[in-house]
Amino acid sequence: NAGVTQTPKFQVLKTGQSMTLQCAQDMNHEYMSWYRQDPGMGLRLIHYSVGAGITDQGEVPNGYNVSRSTTEDFPLRLLSAAPSQTSVYFCASSYRGRNEQFFGPGTRLTVL
Amino acid sequence: DQQVKQNSPSLSVQEGRISILNCDYTNSMFDYFLWYKKYPAEGPTFLISISSIKDKNEDGRFTVFLNKSAKHLSLHIVPSQPGDSAVYFCAASDSYGGATNKLIFGTGTLLAVQP
Numbered sequence: 187n188a189g190v191t192q193t194p195k196f197q198v199l200k201t202g203q204s205m206t207l208q209c210a211q212d213m214n215h216e217y218m219s220w221y222r223q224d225p226g227m228g229l230r231l232i233h234y235s236v237g238a239g240i241t242d243q244g245e246v247p248n249g250y251n252v253s254r255s256t257t258e259d260f261p262l263r264l265l266s267a268a269p270s271q272t273s274v275y276f277c278a279s280s281y282r283g284r285n286e287q288f289f290g291p292g293t294r295l296t297v298l
Numbered sequence: 299d300q301q302v303k304q305n306s307p308s309l310s311v312q313e314g315r316i317s318i319l320n321c322d323y324t325n326s327m328f329d330y331f332l333w334y335k336k337y338p339a340e341g342p343t344f345l346i347s348i349s350s351i352k353d354k355n356e357d358g359r360f361t362v363f364l365n366k367s368a369k370h371l372s373l374h375i376v377p378s379q380p381g382d383s384a385v386y387f388c389a390a391s392d393s394y395g396g397a398t399n400k401l402i403f404g405t406g407t408l409l410a411v412q413p
């Protein structure tokens with residue numbers, strides 16, 4: 187099993203550009219989520235999904251969109267990147283009802 | 299408002315000694331707590347957890363203690379090893395076993411174990 191995979195590992199964007207961070211898992215987990223990690227802030231939940239077709243907002247959803255068309259994939263879209271979105275982004279997954287989440291290796295995003 | 303707090307940004311201990319990492323929380327609805335370990339350039343990995351019905355959970359060198367009245371938990375690592383050097387995150391959930399697995403994370407503590 188590959189576990190949770192994320193692409194790309196690194197990305198540099200200009201303000202106003204759009205992009206999609208990819209996340210996939212092969213463990214048949216129902217629950218998937220996106221976090222961002224910033225210095226001194228820990229990990230903050232952006233969006234999450236409890237199953238295909240179901241998504242909801244976390245603590246810091248503004249500026250991000252998600253969709254969940256399959257169990258395996260949970261992409262995160264930045265519609266118009268801003269410097270405040272410079273961060274490291276982690277995708278995580280788990281079985282529904284299990285709090286122990288498995289994390290991907292992260293995507294380091296810089297917005298100039 | 300930070301619901302999960304790790305007030306020590308860093309901790310340095312000698313190899314073989316005990317490492318104690320602390321975490322405080324404010325939300326009395328939290329019913330499940332987890333510790334994650336994170337190496338640089340990697341994602342966090344699950345280490346150990348405890349539900350609110352227990353006050354201690356042990357797994358090898360790692361023990362987590364929960365004091366509900368004080369809203370405080372701690373992670374003990376005995377004996378500490380250089381490979382334990384990493385950032386440790388405390389996390390909490392108010393829906394143990396529920397439909398959503400939302401976790402609230404603390405800001406992390408950087409542990410350095412000196413050989």
